[in-house]
Amino acid sequence: MHYSGTVLVAGATGRTGQWVVKRLQHYGIDYRLFVRSGKKALELFGPEITDKLTLGSIENDEEVLAAVSHADAVICAVGGNVMNPEAPPPSAIDRDGVIRLAAHAREQGVRHFVLISSLAVTRPDHPLNKYGQVLTMKLEGENEVRRLFSMKGFSYTILRPGGLAEGEPMEHPLLFDTGDRIETGKINRSDVAEAAVESLWTPEARDLTFELIQTDENAAQKSFERYFRNLNKK
Numbered sequence: 001m002h003y004s005g006t007v008l009v010a011g012a013t014g015r016t017g018q019w020v021v022k023r024l025q026h027y028g029i030d031y032r033l034f035v036r037s038g039k040k041a042l043e044l045f046g047p048e049i050t051d052k053l054t055l056g057s058i059e060n061d062e063e064v065l066a067a068v069s070h071a072d073a074v075i076c077a078v079g080g081n082v083m084n085p086e087a088p089p090p091s092a093i094d095r096d097g098v099i100r101l102a103a104h105a106r107e108q109g110v111r112h113f114v115l116i117s118s119l120a121v122t123r124p125d126h127p128l129n130k131y132g133q134v135l136t137m138k139l140e141g142e143n144e145v146r147r148l149f150s151m152k153g154f155s156y157t158i159l160r161p162g163g164l165a166e167g168e169p170m171e172h173p174l175l176f177d178t179g180d181r182i183e184t185g186k187i188n189r190s191d192v193a194e195a196a197v198e199s200l201w202t203p204e205a206r207d208l209t210f211e212l213i214q215t216d217e218n219a220a221q222k223s224f225e226r227y228f229r230n231l232n233k234k
């Protein structure tokens, strides 16, 4: 058994969130889903997830509270839609929503919080930040996750992936780094999900904020644990 707790996936119907669910299923880890649309979740995952669903928005305190209770870990794959002017802005989702999720998770005794953030969050002049200051909002969400989950008995892992791409997991060697020094790069959503799930049981992933991209090489990967270990040696 890789991890024996129950993992709540927030944003489970998103493109990365779906892969998080698939990788948890792959390892036989117990999970719950926090989604806006039950219909979308059932279409994606089938009727067997019915009892695992909490419906709601990351903008709503009661719904978030219901979702996090009884979870041992949370993996947050939520992201606002910066291209849609009708959608709530990054300040409401990527900052306040993430902070709400982390705060309620901490209160309810969730032990490990995994946040999927983004490369370049510490670079306010990056072109992506023009969209509702999405990078700055993500950094503020990250800061609160670090503050809440660095206390004794709790832990966090914050992943900052490059541009997200489609493809099967574990087909490319990855590059992990810290300090937001990687200028650009891409990575399959499936591999981001895999790294997020592996952080549940990898000691070197605890209390870690790191960037991740894939290399151009094609080479089957058994696990990403060695990338976490090598990162810590630097």
Ligand SMILES: NC(=O)c1ccc[n+]([C@@H]2O[C@H](COP(=O)([O-])OP(=O)(O)OC[C@H]3O[C@@H](n4cnc5c(N)ncnc54)[C@H](OP(=O)(O)O)[C@@H]3O)[C@@H](O)[C@H]2O)c1
Binding pocket: 010, 011, 012, 013, 014, 015, 016, 017, 035, 036, 037, 040, 056, 057, 058, 059, 077, 078, 079, 080, 081, 093, 097, 116, 117, 118, 119, 161, 162, 163, 164, 165, 189
């Ligand atoms: N796109 C990139 O190249 C890139 C690069 C680096 C980092 N990122 C970040 O990586 C993360 C995952 O990206 P992705 O492309 O997988 O995202 P995505 O497919 O757009 O999925 C986002 C998820 O967030 C959910 N969500 C949005 N607003 C919500 C709310 N108010 N309450 C609850 N859930 C809400 C969506 O729900 P529905 O399923 O109901 O829509 C969806 O499940 C995001 O944080 C993104 O910003 C993206």
